[in-house]
Amino acid sequence: MLDIKRLINEKEQMIASLNLRGSDFTQEIEEIIATYEEYTKKLNAMEVAKSELNKKSKLIGQYKKAGKDTTELFAEIESLKQDTDKTVVDELRNSYTSRLMKIPNFLQADTPIGNDDEDNVEVKVYGEKPHFDFEPKQHFEVTSMQLDFDRAAKISKSRFVITKGLVARLERAITNYMLDTHSDRGYMEIGVPFIANQDSLYASGQLPKFENDLFKIAQNGGEDDEFENERSFYLIPTAEVVLANMHRDEIIEEGELPLNYTAYSQCFRKEAGSAGRDTRGLIRMHQFGKVELFKYTDEATSNAELEKMVEDAEKILQDLGLHYRIVRLCSGDVGFGASKTFDLEVWFPSQDKFREVSSCSNVWDFQARRGKIRYRDAEGNVKHPHMLNGSGMATGRILAAILENFQNEDGTVEIPKVLLPYLNR
RNA sequence: GGAGGAAUACCCAAGUCCGGUUGAAGGGACUGGUCUUGAAAACCAGCAGGUCGUUAACGCGGCGCGGGGGUUCGAAUCCCUCUUCCUCCGCCA
Numbered sequence: 001m002l003d004i005k006r007l008i009n010e011k012e013q014m015i016a017s018l019n020l021r022g023s024d025f026t027q028e029i030e031e032i033i034a035t036y037e038e039y040t041k042k043l044n045a046m047e048v049a050k051s052e053l054n055k056k057s058k059l060i061g062q063y064k065k066a067g068k069d070t071t072e073l074f075a076e077i078e079s080l081k082q083d084t085d086k087t088v089v090d091e092l093r094n095s096y097t098s099r100l101m102k103i104p105n106f107l108q109a110d111t112p113i114g115n116d117d118e119d120n121v122e123v124k125v126y127g128e129k130p131h132f133d134f135e136p137k138q139h140f141e142v143t144s145m146q147l148d149f150d151r152a153a154k155i156s157k158s159r160f161v162i163t164k165g166l167v168a169r170l171e172r173a174i175t176n177y178m179l180d181t182h183s184d185r186g187y188m189e190i191g192v193p194f195i196a197n198q199d200s201l202y203a204s205g206q207l208p209k210f211e212n213d214l215f216k217i218a219q220n221g222g223e224d225d226e227f228e229n230e231r232s233f234y235l236i237p238t239a240e241v242v243l244a245n246m247h248r249d250e251i252i253e254e255g256e257l258p259l260n261y262t263a264y265s266q267c268f269r270k271e272a273g274s275a276g277r278d279t280r281g282l283i284r285m286h287q288f289g290k291v292e293l294f295k296y297t298d299e300a301t302s303n304a305e306l307e308k309m310v311e312d313a314e315k316i317l318q319d320l321g322l323h324y325r326i327v328r329l330c331s332g333d334v335g336f337g338a339s340k341t342f343d344l345e346v347w348f349p350s351q352d353k354f355r356e357v358s359s360c361s362n363v364w365d366f367q368a369r370r371g372k373i374r375y376r377d378a379e380g381n382v383k384h385p386h387m388l389n390g391s392g393m394a395t396g397r398i399l400a401a402i403l404e405n406f407q408n409e410d411g412t413v414e415i416p417k418v419l420l421p422y423l424n425r
Numbered sequence: 426g427g428a429g430g431a432a433u434a435c436c437c438a439a440g441u442c443c444g445g446u447u448g449a450a451g452g453g454a455c456u457g458g459u460c461u462u463g464a465a466a467a468c469c470a471g472c473a474g475g476u477c478g479u480u481a482a483c484g485c486g487g488c489g490c491g492g493g494g495g496u497u498c499g500a501a502u503c504c505c506u507c508u509u510c511c512u513c514c515g516c517c518a
Contacts, residue, residue, distance in 0.1 A: 044478060044487095054486095057445080057499040058445075058499080059498095065446095231507080
């Protein structure tokens with residue numbers, strides 16, 4: 001959530017920044033600010049009346065103890081009661097906050113301008129395209145027997161997969177290798193729930209705007225079902241949801257930042273609006289594994305920590321020997337909550353292009369405001385930490401990349417050296 | 426699934442039946458001081474943070490006893506609801 005005061009004080013710049021995303025926020029922001037100003041006005045009047053009422057109420061207690069007559073006091077209170085009604089104040093506050101929750105984050109000043117992923121800026125290329133003496137197959141053709149989409153569709157639905165045998169073991173090896181590597185580099189491993197409540201999804205930014213892409217736990221259990229209440233629960237679309245809520249409603253004590261977390265989870269996404277895209281293979285699934293990187297930093301170091309996070313993600317690709325590039329996302333492609341994003345894209349020879357396997361973002365204080373997450377700095381001031389998330393990385397896409405890039409003509413696959421210990425080889 | 430408890434400030438804990446200077450006793454921890462060569466102990470003093478509004482600022486005010494709602498002139502205390510935790514029985518990986 002954007003800081004309403006910053007929105008007021010730097011209105012022109014903030015609107016300009018938001019508009020770079022591709023739609024015009026001018027009117028919406030103006031209305032939010034107007035509602036907010038109306039809110040503070042009404043709030044003030046209400047609090048003044050409330051203050052009077054509190055004083056008079058105390059007097060009644062004293063009068064009664066002293067045996068004095070209170071008729072006059074009650075008459076005075078009667079007129080105050082109307083003014084202390086907070087219905088209107090609550091309505092105004094709900095109105096401006098619910099609208100503010102749907103406004104994306106501002107973009108950092110150096111964000112390249114553009115409309116979509118075509119306009120992203122390449123900032124680094126590592127390695128070279130692998131050379132093949134034969135026509136490289138797509139990853140799901142390399143091991144058609146061990147990536148079982150047909151049975152997955154029968155048992156579940158399209159965009160789910162069943163992995164078998166060595167491919168299943170390989171994905172598990174990839175997962176463990178990633179987690180171990182990140183742990184060794186200073187990230188604390190966190191085991192996470194795969195179901196989160198709606199408060200958590202509001203704080204991390206998926207709600208209220210992106211409910212369509214989430215799997216919601218159906219509320220059909222009857223009234224004695226503990227999941228059947230006014231709260232809603234969702235399958236997490238990423239472990240980021242959990243990691244971003246680790247310190248919700250907390251104050252992180254001075255000196256504890258930066259906090260570095262890593263977590264593996266299955267991720268669940270409806271992929272609404274992606275019909276027809278990447279329909280074959282592992283690239284776009286309703287359920288996939290991902291190792292997540294997450295940082296809580298102070299205000300001053302978040303961009304530097306983002307660079308480090310990108311390096312930590314790169315380390316995986318380098319160890320695996322994959323050809324990749326890093327792109328800085330342009331204004332039109334940066335996600336809702338992010339202020340700055342780098343994507344890591346791995347070469348897929350069968351498609352003759354780079355595909356995203358990781359996205360590392362500086363969310364600034366956007367999630368911290370939503371989740372009331374604060375930290376105490378060295379002077380004792382309470383501030384919102386900056387929060388960073390990145391994939392390190394999506395295991396299914398890395399599995400696919402390995403299958404494609406290291407395939408042999410006979411259908412076998414060379415396993416990267418770093419994974420061999422994880423396969424007991 | 427059944428039957429009972431409980432949630433108060435950094436921690437422990439009184440107050441809740443019977444609403445009124447209780448924004449909250451007491452203890453511990455913590456901070457400062459006295460004493461001491463130094464420390465410990467003892468003694469003295471301080472100790473609600475956070476958040477929102479307002480103000481140039483000092484300040485003033487609202488909220489706040491697990492969360493949300495309600496009753497009342499007034500709620501830690503009464504009512505409703507949700508969440509979390511604990512004990513026993515049952516079931517289960």
